[in-house]
Amino acid sequence: MAESMQSGDHSEQPEVHFTQYLFVGKEYPNYQPGCWFVHKYYEQSRVTSIGKLAERDNPLVPIELIKKAFDSGMVPNPETLVFALALCARQKKESLRHAAYDAVKTICTTPQHFILFTKFASELAKSAPEPKHGWGSGWRKAASDWYLSKDAMELAKCVTRYKGRYGWSHKDIIKLSHPKTTDIAKQAVLKYILFGLKVAKQEFSDKPDAAEVLEYIQKVEDFKHCEDEVVAGRLLEIHNLSLEHVPGHLLKSREVWNSLIPTMSITMLLNNLQRIHNIGLLKPYAVEADKIIDVITDKERLIRENVHPALVLITIKNYEKSGKPLSYEKQKVKDAAKKPSPPPIRPNRKIIETLYKTLGYSFDLQILKPTGLQYMITIDMSKAMQESRVWQCGNINAAEAGCLIALCLLRCEKNVTVATFKNTGVHIVNLDKMYTNASLGQIFKKMKQMPTGPVNLEKPIIWAAQEKKKYDVFINVVDVIDKRFGNGSRIDNPRRAIKNYRSKMSQDNAKLVTCAMTTPQIGNPIDEDKNVLTICGFDANVPKIIEAFARSLF
Structure with a gap:
C-alpha cells in the first residue's frame, strides 16, 4: 500500500484518499485550520475518490468508512462526514444511496447536522449534470425517519432549540418530507412546527397524550417572548433551557447569563x-x-x-x-x-x-489518551519561533504551540523524546523527573534554554537512524517549510529521510508530522505518502489531528 501511495497514483487508493478527506478536508494529508465553509472544502470536486469507490463491486465502502470515522470521535470537523454522506446519497448506485439515507440518523445526530445534510443534498442535486430538486422518496423517507425516530419530548426540544440553520428551517423540511405518525404527541409537535403553537393547541389541547409536549413548548415560547430580564432568568433556570433558546433581545441580560453560566458546558x-x-x-x-x-x-x-x-x-x-x-x-x-x-x-x-x-x-486528568506509540518531537526554539504568531491563532507564538504539543505527549505517553534543532543534528532535551508534572510555562522556560540552529527536517530522522532508535512517529515543529536555495530546490528532503528510516529500522509504518506554525498553506505534494502529514497553522484541533494520524485512522 505504501509503495502505491508513494508512486503518486491517486486512483489506486481511493479508500485512503476518502478517509483523508473525512479527517482533514482534503484527499491528501494536509490539515489547515480555519472556516472550511469559507475556503470551500464542501464541494464535489474535493472528493473525487467517492466516484471510484462507488464503482466497486462493494459500493457500500464509503458508508463503512464514514461510520468508522464517526465512531472514532476524532474527526475535527464533522461537517465533512455530513457532506460525504450527502455525496453518497447522490451517487448512481441505488444500494449506496439507500445506505446513505439509512445512515442519516446515525451520523446526523444533532439538528444542525441534519439540516446541513439537507442543504448539501439540495445543492448537489441542483448542480448535477441533469439538475433536480433533490426531494425524492429516499430523502423524504430519511427526513421522516430522522424526526420520527425521536420521542415526542426529544423532538420538541430539538425544534425549539434550533428552528433553522444554513438557510433552512424545520418547517421547510417538514413541508417537503411529509412525516406521518400515529403518535399523538409527535403529531402535536409536527403541527407546532408547521402552524405554530396556537393551532397545535387548538387541535391537541383535549388530547392527554399531547399535554406534556404542549406544556413544554408553551414554556419555551413564554421565555422567548419575555421582556422582563429577571423573569426570563428565572424561567431559564426553572425549565432548564440553554443558550440556543435565548432570543436576541436577552443576550446581553445579566440575569439571563447568571442563570446560563452554571448549566453551560465548559x-x-x-x-x-x-x-x-x-x-x-x-x-x-x-x-x-x-x-x-x-x-x-x-x-x-x-x-x-x-x-x-x-x-x-x-x-x-x-x-x-x-x-x-x-x-x-x-x-x-x-x-x-x-x-x-x-x-x-x-x-x-x-x-x-x-x-x-x-x-x-x-494535563493531569484522564483527558489525554495514550496511544502506546514511540514519539520523537523536535521543536525549533529560535527567536523567530518565539516571536512569530501562529496562523489562525494569532495570540499564541509558534514555540508555545510546539511546547503544548510536546507536553501533551509527555503527560500521556511513556516513550517520548523531545529535541531541538542545533547546528549539527539535534539536541536531546533531558526532561527528567523534575519535569514529570511540570507546567507548560516551566517546559517553555526549559526549552528556551536549549541550543538552537538552522532547521533541517531530516535531522531528527537521520539522528534516530544513526542511533538505531525506533520511533513510530516523528513530529517536527517549525515556523515555515518553504525555505529554499536560490536554485529553487529544497534545503532538505524529509520524505526521502523517512523512507530510508523505514527501510533501515524495519519500521514500515513510521510516520512524519510537520507542523508549520506560521505557514498559511502549501501546494499539493508531488510525492503522496499516506504516512507523512503536514499541518499549517494551529488551532484546538491540531493535537487531536496528530493523535488520529498516529493511530492510523487516516
Whole structure:
C-alpha cells in the first residue's frame, strides 16, 4: 500500500484518499485550520475518490468508512462526514444511496447536522449534470425517519432549540418530507412546527397524550417572548433551557447569563468567555466571575467533557489579549472606516489565574489518551519561533504551540523524546523527573534554554537512524517549510529521510508530522505518502489531528 501511495497514483487508493478527506478536508494529508465553509472544502470536486469507490463491486465502502470515522470521535470537523454522506446519497448506485439515507440518523445526530445534510443534498442535486430538486422518496423517507425516530419530548426540544440553520428551517423540511405518525404527541409537535403553537393547541389541547409536549413548548415560547430580564432568568433556570433558546433581545441580560453560566458546558463557556466579558459581566468582584470559576475548575466536568489543554490555552491567550485578532478582511474594513476602536475592558485577573489552573488540570486528568506509540518531537526554539504568531491563532507564538504539543505527549505517553534543532543534528532535551508534572510555562522556560540552529527536517530522522532508535512517529515543529536555495530546490528532503528510516529500522509504518506554525498553506505534494502529514497553522484541533494520524485512522 505504501509503495502505491508513494508512486503518486491517486486512483489506486481511493479508500485512503476518502478517509483523508473525512479527517482533514482534503484527499491528501494536509490539515489547515480555519472556516472550511469559507475556503470551500464542501464541494464535489474535493472528493473525487467517492466516484471510484462507488464503482466497486462493494459500493457500500464509503458508508463503512464514514461510520468508522464517526465512531472514532476524532474527526475535527464533522461537517465533512455530513457532506460525504450527502455525496453518497447522490451517487448512481441505488444500494449506496439507500445506505446513505439509512445512515442519516446515525451520523446526523444533532439538528444542525441534519439540516446541513439537507442543504448539501439540495445543492448537489441542483448542480448535477441533469439538475433536480433533490426531494425524492429516499430523502423524504430519511427526513421522516430522522424526526420520527425521536420521542415526542426529544423532538420538541430539538425544534425549539434550533428552528433553522444554513438557510433552512424545520418547517421547510417538514413541508417537503411529509412525516406521518400515529403518535399523538409527535403529531402535536409536527403541527407546532408547521402552524405554530396556537393551532397545535387548538387541535391537541383535549388530547392527554399531547399535554406534556404542549406544556413544554408553551414554556419555551413564554421565555422567548419575555421582556422582563429577571423573569426570563428565572424561567431559564426553572425549565432548564440553554443558550440556543435565548432570543436576541436577552443576550446581553445579566440575569439571563447568571442563570446560563452554571448549566453551560465548559467548552461552550470557554468559547463564550470573551463575549460575556465584553458585555461587562466580568468586572472585578462580579458574581458572574465567581460562577465561571466554579464551572471551569470542576475536575469531574473537565474529564466528562474531555476539555483538551489546547482549547484552554487558546482561551487564555485570547482573553489576555481581549479577543481574537481580526482577520485580514476585517482589518481592511476597519482601516478603511478609520474609526478607532474603543479601548477594551481589561481582563479579569482572577479569571486568568483560574484558567491557568484549569490548564494544569486538563494535563493531569484522564483527558489525554495514550496511544502506546514511540514519539520523537523536535521543536525549533529560535527567536523567530518565539516571536512569530501562529496562523489562525494569532495570540499564541509558534514555540508555545510546539511546547503544548510536546507536553501533551509527555503527560500521556511513556516513550517520548523531545529535541531541538542545533547546528549539527539535534539536541536531546533531558526532561527528567523534575519535569514529570511540570507546567507548560516551566517546559517553555526549559526549552528556551536549549541550543538552537538552522532547521533541517531530516535531522531528527537521520539522528534516530544513526542511533538505531525506533520511533513510530516523528513530529517536527517549525515556523515555515518553504525555505529554499536560490536554485529553487529544497534545503532538505524529509520524505526521502523517512523512507530510508523505514527501510533501515524495519519500521514500515513510521510516520512524519510537520507542523508549520506560521505557514498559511502549501501546494499539493508531488510525492503522496499516506504516512507523512503536514499541518499549517494551529488551532484546538491540531493535537487531536496528530493523535488520529498516529493511530492510523487516516
